[in-house]
Amino acid sequence: MLVFCFGEDQVALSVLDKRWLLEQFQDRVQFDEPMSRHTSFKVGGPADAVVSPESILELASLVHYCRRNGLPYLVVGDGTNIIVRDQGIRGVVIVLTIGFNGIDRVEEKDDEVIIRSMAGARTRSLCRYAIRHALKGMNFALGIPGTIGGAIAGNAGTTQSSMAEVVDAIEVFEPSGNVVRYLKKNLCFSYRRLSWKTAELPIILTGYFKLHPTDATQLKKEASEIMKRRLAKQPAGSPCAGCFFKNPSSGVSAGELIDRAGLKGESVGGAQVSSKHANFIVNTGSATAEDILLLMERIEKNVFRIFGLHLEPEVKILGY
Numbered sequence: 441m442l443v444f445c446f447g448e449d450q451v452a453l454s455v456l457d458k459r460w461l462l463e464q465f466q467d468r469v470q471f472d473e474p475m476s477r478h479t480s481f482k483v484g485g486p487a488d489a490v491v492s493p494e495s496i497l498e499l500a501s502l503v504h505y506c507r508r509n510g511l512p513y514l515v516v517g518d519g520t521n522i523i524v525r526d527q528g529i530r531g532v533v534i535v536l537t538i539g540f541n542g543i544d545r546v547e548e549k550d551d552e553v554i555i556r557s558m559a560g561a562r563t564r565s566l567c568r569y570a571i572r573h574a575l576k577g578m579n580f581a582l583g584i585p586g587t588i589g590g591a592i593a594g595n596a597g598t599t600q601s602s603m604a605e606v607v608d609a610i611e612v613f614e615p616s617g618n619v620v621r622y623l624k625k626n627l628c629f630s631y632r633r634l635s636w637k638t639a640e641l642p643i644i645l646t647g648y649f650k651l652h653p654t655d656a657t658q659l660k661k662e663a664s665e666i667m668k669r670r671l672a673k674q675p676a677g678s679p680c681a682g683c684f685f686k687n688p689s690s691g692v693s694a695g696e697l698i699d700r701a702g703l704k705g706e707s708v709g710g711a712q713v714s715s716k717h718a719n720f721i722v723n724t725g726s727a728t729a730e731d732i733l734l735l736m737e738r739i740e741k742n743v744f745r746i747f748g749l750h751l752e753p754e755v756k757i758l759g760y
């Protein structure tokens with residue numbers, strides 16, 4: 441989600457802005473903070489400020505301040521599905537992982553249990569909570585890094601399922617300052633996407649998940665099989681953002697197209713197409729965002745030339 445326009449022409453924070461942010465957030469604000477510290481690709485230039493509000497009141501006052509003073513702001517989770525360009529991000533990056541990470545059971549009826557997870561909680565924590573309480577529905581998300589906010593915003597998933605299948609409702613913080621609850625029937629999920637009626641998605645605060653009581657032993661067995669399959673397929677260790685491109689609707693996966701185009705191992709600077717999984721671009725250590733984006737363009741061009749198919753990035757490109 442992105443509010444207002446980020447770009448080279450945006451002014452950096454004024455002295456007054458910095459003073460206000462420091463007064464309000466003390467050690468929970470960092471100025472000129474390298475986004476490489478906040479992304480799983482480990483690339484990205486500095487954000488003017490990265491702020492971690494701890495409560496709705498703090499979030500509301502931050503958003504209000506930004507809007508009143510024309511400062512762009514943007515929420516990120518764990519940065520596992522974004523690339524921040526090398527010149528960084530002008531404005532305020534909001535991170536919800538400090539104060540917005542509770543998970544609890546809020547409702548139970550027949551064979552349904554509703555679990556509430558705040559947006560800054562890790563997806564893996566929700567998966568573990570479900571396993572601990574013998575609740576079925578979340579195992580598909582085992583091994584997906586990042587936060588619940590990021591997972592809902594991008595309808596994270598696998599071939600087995602996606603967030604759209606388990607989300608029952610969400611609460612968002614609207615730019616007006618209101619917290620509004622949306623039931624699933626009013627949400628527009630599609631493949632790796634949650635569309636919104638306005639151009640930009642508002643800040644997601646909470647997800648409500650409909651899960652089902654099940655046999656704990658069976659659930660644990662399924663979980664370990666899912667994790668084993670994931671580890672066998674994906675490159676481990678190198679910084680990346682998971683699958684780089686969405687699978688085209690034609691039926692052949694993006695990874696297979698890239699592989700068939702002979703691009704496994706292809707590299708630009710420190711960015712390389714993984715030889716284990718062709719839809720993973722990895723940072724071999726010294727990649728810049730530009731290296732990754734140049735490699736992305738090379739893959740897109742070659743796949744289009746050979747197969748006539750446009751690959752669309754799943755990873756969101758932010759900054760300038």
Ligand SMILES: Cc1cc2nc3c(=O)[nH]c(=O)nc-3n(C[C@H](O)[C@H](O)[C@H](O)COP(=O)(O)OP(=O)(O)OC[C@H]3O[C@@H](n4cnc5c(N)ncnc54)[C@H](O)[C@@H]3O)c2cc1C
Pocket residue numbers: 441442480514515516517518519520521522536559563583584585586587588589590591592593594595596597598641642643644645680681682683756
């Ligand atoms: C090794 C690896 C494996 C992966 N495997 C998978 C997989 O199997 N399936 C899959 O779908 N993805 C996968 N991913 C991608 C990524 O982990 C998921 O998309 C994840 O859900 C993103 O969460 P995040 O918190 O890191 O979001 P971020 O990357 O921080 O943000 C992603 C987008 O969501 C927006 N956003 C974040 N939080 C909020 C919020 N609270 N409100 C509104 N907008 C918000 C951001 O502005 C941004 O546009 C993988 C990534 C890695 C590194």
